[in-house]
Amino acid sequence: MLFNIPGRDPLTIETIILDLNGTLSVAGVIPEGVKERLQKLRSADYKIVFFTGNTRNDADELSRELGIEWRLAADATAKKNLAAEFNAETCVSIGNGLIDLELMKTVALRIVTLQAEGVHIQTLLNSDIVMPSINDALDLLIDPQRLIATLRT
Ligand SMILES: [Mg+2]
Known part of the structure; x- marks a missing residue:
C-alpha cells in the first residue's frame, strides 16, 4: 500500500510485523475483533507476520487461528x-516492549500499543504513533485516511 502523506516522502508498506505478547495478545488472549481486522488487511494484500519467543508455546495455534505466519525470535537482535x-524499509512494526526497540529502528513505520501489559518508554520514544489498542492500530492501516491524518504536517 502506498500512502501519500503531505509533508513527507511517500510511504510504502507491504508487510505488517506484529509482536505477540502485550501487542497482538493481552494476557495470552487475542482481543475480540483482531481476527476480522487481520482478514481485511490480508485481503488488501498486506503480508502479516508475528515475531515471538513463543513463551506461552501457543504460536502455532494462534497462527492457525488468525491465518498469519509467525517466526521464532528469542531476543531483540x-x-x-x-x-x-x-x-x-517496507514494513510497519506494531509492538510494545523493549525487545521491539531495535526492530523498530529499522522499519518504515513504528506503532506502539498501550494496552494492559504496558509499553516500554524507550520503545515508545522511538515510535511514530502510540495507539490505545491493537484493534485501533490495525484500523489505522485499514483506513489510510486515519494514518495520513496522524502523520501529515
Ligand atoms: Mg510484547
Missing part, C-alpha cells in the same frame, strides 16, 4: 534480523 528478511 533476532527480531531486528528477521525484519531484514521482510525488507524492513
Whole structure:
C-alpha cells in the first residue's frame, strides 16, 4: 500500500510485523475483533507476520487461528534480523516492549500499543504513533485516511 502523506516522502508498506505478547495478545488472549481486522488487511494484500519467543508455546495455534505466519525470535537482535528478511524499509512494526526497540529502528513505520501489559518508554520514544489498542492500530492501516491524518504536517 502506498500512502501519500503531505509533508513527507511517500510511504510504502507491504508487510505488517506484529509482536505477540502485550501487542497482538493481552494476557495470552487475542482481543475480540483482531481476527476480522487481520482478514481485511490480508485481503488488501498486506503480508502479516508475528515475531515471538513463543513463551506461552501457543504460536502455532494462534497462527492457525488468525491465518498469519509467525517466526521464532528469542531476543531483540533476532527480531531486528528477521525484519531484514521482510525488507524492513517496507514494513510497519506494531509492538510494545523493549525487545521491539531495535526492530523498530529499522522499519518504515513504528506503532506502539498501550494496552494492559504496558509499553516500554524507550520503545515508545522511538515510535511514530502510540495507539490505545491493537484493534485501533490495525484500523489505522485499514483506513489510510486515519494514518495520513496522524502523520501529515
Ligand atoms: Mg510484547
